[in-house]
Structures are given as C-alpha cells and as structure tokens.
Amino acid sequence: MIFYDYEVFKEDWLVVIKDTATQSEAVIVNDSDKLKKFNEVHEDDLWVGYNNNHYDQWIHKSILCDLDPYETSKAIIEQNIPGWKISNLFRRIKMFNYDVMIRGDGGLKSLEGFMGSNIKESDVDFNIQRKLTQTEIDETIKYCRHDVEETMEVFLHRKSDFEAQMALAKLPHDHLELKYLSKTKAQMAAIVLEAKKQSRTDEFDLQFPDNLEINKYTEVLEFYRNPDNRNYSQKLTTMVAGVPHVYGWGGVHGAKEKYIGDGYFINMDVTSLYPSLMIQYGLLSRSIKDPKKFKEIYDTRVKYKHEGNPLQAPLKIVINSTYGAMKDVSNPLYDPRQANLVCLYGQLFLTDLMEKLEPVCEIIQSNTDGVLVKLRNEDDFDLIDDIAWDWEQRTHLSLEFSEFKRVYQKDVNNYVMVGTDGHVKTKGAWLKKLNPLDNDLPIINEALKRFLVDKVPPQQTINDCDDLEQFQQVCKISSKYKTLVHNGEVLNERCVRAYASLDADDGGLFKQKYSTNRLEKFANSPKNCFIYNGQVKGAKTPRKLDRQYYIDMVNDRIRAFGMIPPGEWYQGDLWEHTGGLMM
Structure with missing residues (x-):
C-alpha cells in the first residue's frame, strides 16, 4: 500500500510517497526517470491518496506519459476537465487507486483541523511562475509530507470503509480485483448486480399500490395524481394527525416543533424501507439482469448481520446504494421511474400508518421511514401493536419498535430521545455524536x-x-x-x-x-x-x-x-x- 501526494508548479513538480510495507519514504522532484523506475516496481501495489481519483493519479500518469503535469493540473483545476479526458495515453498506465476522500468532506485541511493537527499552510506560493529555489522546494516537501501523513491518519479513521470496499471488490468474481477499489459505491452496486445501461423516458409514469388504504388524508393522493405536480420542485404542505407535514419527491417529514414531553413513546421504524419496497413491489431498476440476485444479497446480509459476520458490510453497500444509483444518469442502474415509485410508495404507506394510529395515540413526528408516537397510557400498547401488525400484513413491510420515556424536539431534524432503558438517541448537527473527522465546536x-x-x-x-x-x-x-x-x-x-x-x-x-x-x-x-x-x-x-x-x-x-x-x-x-x- 502506497500513500502519495503531488505538488505541481509551473516549472516544478514533486511527489512524496510512503510505502507502508517497507515503512520507507521516497521523495521525487522533477525526475521523471526516477518516478518511472519506482512505478515499475510498484505498479501492482495499491496507491492511496486524498482526492487522488480526481487529481493526483492524473498528474502521476502525465509524468509517466511525458506530458506536462502543470498543463494537466490547470485543465483539472481551472477548466474542470476530468482527468481521463485529457489524454488517451492514460489508459496504458496500470494504476490501482483508493481515495480516502468521501462526498461531503470539506477538504483535507478541514479534516486536519477537526483532528487537531497543524493546519498552517506552506509559505510557498503555488502560483509562482518561475523555478523554485531549493529553500522553496524543501518547504514544499515538508508541507507535502505532512499531507501524506495526515492522509494516512484519515485512512486509519476510515479503515472500516476501506475493508468494506475491499470485500465489495471481491463480490463480482469471488476474488479481489484492485481496479474496483477506485469505483464509487454506486458504481460497484451496478457491477455486482450486473446492470446494463438503458435509456429511460417514463420518469413520471406512476401508479399507486393496490393495497393502500388512505381514506382521510386524500389530499396527499391528489397531490401525486395531479400531472402539474410531477416535477421535483413541487411540494405539498399539509396537516396530518395534527402535525405539519411536507411531501415532495424525496420523502416526507413532519414534526411538532419545540416539543417537549415525558411519558411512553414508541418509535416505529420500517425495516430497510426502500430495499424492502424494491423487493416486495418489484421496484428495482429494470436494468438489473436478475432481480433475484438483489433479494439473495439482502437475505444474506440479514443473516450475516445476525451472526455478527463482517461480510455483511459490503452487502449493505450494495443494498443501500441501489436506490440512489437509480437517479444517477451516468450509472447503469439509472431508472428514475422506479426510484420515484419507491419514494412514492414509502410516503403513502407511512401516511396510511399514521391515519390508522391517529385515533389511539399522539403523533409526534414522522420521517422518511418511521413515525414517533406517544401513548395516552401504557395499556394502549396492545392496541398499537395490533394496528402495526395489520399494517405489516397488508403492506408486506416490517416495523421495528423502540421505546422512549422523554423527548426534546426542536424539529424533525433536531431532537433528543431518552430510552426507557436509559439509552439516548440524537439527531441533528446540534446534537450528533462527533468524531475526529467531524469535530466542530x-x-x-x-x-x-x-x-x-x-x-x-x-x-x-x-x-x-x-x-x-x-x-x-x-x-x-x-x-x-x-x-x-x-x-x-x-x-x-x-x-x-x-x-x-x-x-x-x-x-x-x-x-x-x-x-x-x-x-x-x-x-x-x-x-x-x-x-x-x-x-x-x-x-x-x-x-x-x-x-x-x-x-x-x-x-x-x-x-x-x-x-x-x-x-x-x-x-x-x-x-x-x-x-x-x-x-
């Protein structure tokens, strides 16, 4: 495993490389021959960096192909050109990359800041239009080395992600293929499910589930039936069970704002709502070669999870990535109609459940895949349980119950709930459990x-x-x-x-x-x-x-x-x- 980082100037380039196997470091400055020799020895190794899928690997390949790395750098940074588009020569270079950056990161410096590391920048201006002095090169090497070491630290904090990706890369052919480590989770889901890209023109060709029972909150049904509302900017704001709710094309949510209460609460979460809907109602992407494979993966993952088998992690990635991939036009799983149906069915079935619960308990909040209710007295539990069981039998979905005794709720996105057993559940930026890579205030x-x-x-x-x-x-x-x-x-x-x-x-x-x-x-x-x-x-x-x-x-x-x-x-x-x- 090779950790690396490039710094590129108009007249100079350098790379700091740390080999975890030998615990050695290589620093190469403006020496393409030395880099080529190093690459020959390590071309079968895994090259790990921060944002290297987007940037560093293309600088590396440019130098190996005798192209100007500065021009490649400018094309990527200033013109926003994907590295693979810059030259067909890059295809000849064998290189296995793993990027520790994940979507939502504010950049390596932000993570270094959260981790408590030194975040002082290099004094060398990256826009220098001349050859660097030796002092400037030494300073840049020091700065680059620091970033490599910090990348290694980020990797350690995200080691479980890497292990899951490694296991995921073994799934398509029952053996590890390093080329898959640079793929996104959604890309890997498409590969594992053997999806073939197809053109789709029926994005809003929707229907409603036959087993749906909504008799009171019919305005929700009318909203989705109205052709004028079939675009992603449209939303419906309405009261459901005394709680203001917002319906759209990305989910439903509603909550009593500034709610504080003690008593007996039950949080009902639908077990794996979106995957369950895809399986039970045939809402998987129509690009998947064999839909049965998704169910096999789902069932195996449930089995592994109960056994404590770590192999459940890569299967979870496939299951949870499939829905989002159906909205990605560049992914072979692309099928926006099926994605819209999954979301629609989920919202309607949750509304169905709230309508049945409303007469016997107080609705406190609902979100995409669950509802929180307060019982008027504990003797009503059996009644609630019967309503939930009837709903489960009709919808073919499962509910998981969690019991709480106290709720502090700012809104649907920020709350604290104290369980009857003393455990605490929190949601929201103000209350979430922080970690070394997310450690602000x-x-x-x-x-x-x-x-x-x-x-x-x-x-x-x-x-x-x-x-x-x-x-x-x-x-x-x-x-x-x-x-x-x-x-x-x-x-x-x-x-x-x-x-x-x-x-x-x-x-x-x-x-x-x-x-x-x-x-x-x-x-x-x-x-x-x-x-x-x-x-x-x-x-x-x-x-x-x-x-x-x-x-x-x-x-x-x-x-x-x-x-x-x-x-x-x-x-x-x-x-x-x-x-x-x-x-």
Whole structure:
C-alpha cells in the first residue's frame, strides 16, 4: 500500500510517497526517470491518496506519459476537465487507486483541523511562475509530507470503509480485483448486480399500490395524481394527525416543533424501507439482469448481520446504494421511474400508518421511514401493536419498535430521545455524536446534550473544560473567496481554527470575495476571536478564551428547543420545578 501526494508548479513538480510495507519514504522532484523506475516496481501495489481519483493519479500518469503535469493540473483545476479526458495515453498506465476522500468532506485541511493537527499552510506560493529555489522546494516537501501523513491518519479513521470496499471488490468474481477499489459505491452496486445501461423516458409514469388504504388524508393522493405536480420542485404542505407535514419527491417529514414531553413513546421504524419496497413491489431498476440476485444479497446480509459476520458490510453497500444509483444518469442502474415509485410508495404507506394510529395515540413526528408516537397510557400498547401488525400484513413491510420515556424536539431534524432503558438517541448537527473527522465546536454539542438529558447547566460543562480542542471552530473558505482576513491582516491559510476572545484587540474573522473584493464576516464566527492553527491536541485553554460566548450559544439553542436556559428568570427552585419548560 502506497500513500502519495503531488505538488505541481509551473516549472516544478514533486511527489512524496510512503510505502507502508517497507515503512520507507521516497521523495521525487522533477525526475521523471526516477518516478518511472519506482512505478515499475510498484505498479501492482495499491496507491492511496486524498482526492487522488480526481487529481493526483492524473498528474502521476502525465509524468509517466511525458506530458506536462502543470498543463494537466490547470485543465483539472481551472477548466474542470476530468482527468481521463485529457489524454488517451492514460489508459496504458496500470494504476490501482483508493481515495480516502468521501462526498461531503470539506477538504483535507478541514479534516486536519477537526483532528487537531497543524493546519498552517506552506509559505510557498503555488502560483509562482518561475523555478523554485531549493529553500522553496524543501518547504514544499515538508508541507507535502505532512499531507501524506495526515492522509494516512484519515485512512486509519476510515479503515472500516476501506475493508468494506475491499470485500465489495471481491463480490463480482469471488476474488479481489484492485481496479474496483477506485469505483464509487454506486458504481460497484451496478457491477455486482450486473446492470446494463438503458435509456429511460417514463420518469413520471406512476401508479399507486393496490393495497393502500388512505381514506382521510386524500389530499396527499391528489397531490401525486395531479400531472402539474410531477416535477421535483413541487411540494405539498399539509396537516396530518395534527402535525405539519411536507411531501415532495424525496420523502416526507413532519414534526411538532419545540416539543417537549415525558411519558411512553414508541418509535416505529420500517425495516430497510426502500430495499424492502424494491423487493416486495418489484421496484428495482429494470436494468438489473436478475432481480433475484438483489433479494439473495439482502437475505444474506440479514443473516450475516445476525451472526455478527463482517461480510455483511459490503452487502449493505450494495443494498443501500441501489436506490440512489437509480437517479444517477451516468450509472447503469439509472431508472428514475422506479426510484420515484419507491419514494412514492414509502410516503403513502407511512401516511396510511399514521391515519390508522391517529385515533389511539399522539403523533409526534414522522420521517422518511418511521413515525414517533406517544401513548395516552401504557395499556394502549396492545392496541398499537395490533394496528402495526395489520399494517405489516397488508403492506408486506416490517416495523421495528423502540421505546422512549422523554423527548426534546426542536424539529424533525433536531431532537433528543431518552430510552426507557436509559439509552439516548440524537439527531441533528446540534446534537450528533462527533468524531475526529467531524469535530466542530464539540463543547457546544456536549453542553446542549448534557443539559437536555441530565439537566446540567451549560455554564458548568463549559467552565469545567480546559481542553482547547473542545472549543475549536474550523473555518474554511470556498473557491469563491480569495483570502481570510483577521485583524486587518491577510492570512496565509484558507482554513483556520477560530476561538472566541476576551481581548478587545482581537478582531473578527472575514473572508474576501473574488468578484467584489468586499470583506464578509465569516458566518457564525465570534465578533472577537483569536486563531490557533498549530497542533491543538493537549493544548489548554488560555485565559483570554471567552467562555460566555459559548454559554450564550448553548442558551440560544436551548431556546430554539422551546425551553428557557437555567438562571435567566427564576428564583429558588422555580426553574428546577418547571424543568426549564417555556411557560
């Protein structure tokens, strides 16, 4: 396994390569012969990088084909030309690539910021139009080496993804083919299911399931029957079971906003809703050679999951990728009519279920594949269970029950639920469990969760913490912006860590737009902040950290949940007595 990263200038190029087998490093600067010799030895190895599927592999192939890597780099970055289109010569180069980048990443620097690493940029301008000096080359090598090491760190955090992809690459022919490691999950699903690309012109040729029973909320049916609504911009906003719902062509969701409640709640999730609909109602892509293969994969995955067999992971990828691939015009699984039917059936069956449940319980929220209800008393469980069983028999779908005793719900996308067994379920950016690759303002999530679940005042969580990493806000500008500006100085970095400051001499963080040169305050950043881009692991909070800024942020989020933060308006035990509910 080879980890690598290229840096390309007008007159120079270099690559840093780390071989995990020999634990050795190779640094090659402007020496195509040396690179060719290295490649001959390692052409059967797996080359791992960050964004290498899009960029680095094409630089590598350009040099091996005696093409100018700078021109290739410009074509990819400035003209947005896919690397494979640049030259037919690239097809002759055997190279097995694995990219640790996943969709939604903000770039390697953002991940480095989340991981607490040094995110200082190189002092060497990548737009230099002359030969680099030796000092500049040395600096660039140091910078490039750092990125390779950080890529290795990201890989370790995503090792389970790699292992699943490795197992997935074995499925088509029962043996590992490294060429499949550079494929996306959706591409691999098409390969495993032996899909053949076909032209489709019946995207909105829809029908309704015969076993559907909606008698009260017929406006939902009328919305989807109306030909004028058969485009993806159309939505229906309506009340279902006393809850505002939004229906569209991507799913249904509805929730009582700012809802807080104690009692007996049941969350009913449809087991593998979309895969189940595809199997039960023949809604798989019509491009699949043998639909039975999908069911075999599904059944095998269920068996492996119950056994704790790790081979369930690649099968899960195939199952979960198939629906999305049906909307991808470049994927052999492309079949938008079937995808629309899957989504339509799911929404209608969920509405059907809510209509049956409404008379006997309170609907708290619904989402694409489930509904949360509150029982009026625990004796109603058998009644709810009977309704669910009847619905399951009619629809051929299965429901999984989870029991909760307390719910704090800002909206359908942000909530905390405390289970009857004490486990906590959260959803939303404000409450999700963070990790080393998604670690923005962790102290805020922790303080909000501790307050909602355990009634711990935010100031206690924040004032007791002296770990600087917990207060980090990773700020990165997009390609629309030229630079970041702090205290009137243009920063060398495009990605920084910002912290609220008590020092009045610390100004705000701004970004300068290319089109207008105007400065815009970085969204949601402190009015006064200091920047710390060095290694933050183990760093302690300085005295100038403005802890009240973070307390106020948590209190604002508490209010958004419909509660009053502790200490704002009570005497004695009044807040404790009301539990913080908005009166």
